[in-house]
Amino acid sequence: MALEALNEASTLDLLDEETHLHLALAAAEPEPTLQQALNGPDSVEWEEALNYEISQLEKLGTWEIVDLPHGANL
Secondary structure (H helix, E strand, O other), X not given: OHHHHHHHHHHOOOOOHHHHHXXXXXXXXXXXXXXXXXXXXXXXXXXXXXXXXXXXXXXXXXXXXXXXXXXXXX
């Protein structure tokens, strides 16, 4: 949904030149792997984002930690 809105805004020329540049660069560069992100120059920001996402999932009760069933191999 957000991508559609950005595409529409771009088509209607509602975005400034700098935003167009950021969108073009973001579309051209592949997403880093988790390992690359955590070892890259923006590692602090990546770790903060990961911690935030995990805290939100925990807050919403997205999962429940349980004991591994007998004989299961993880």
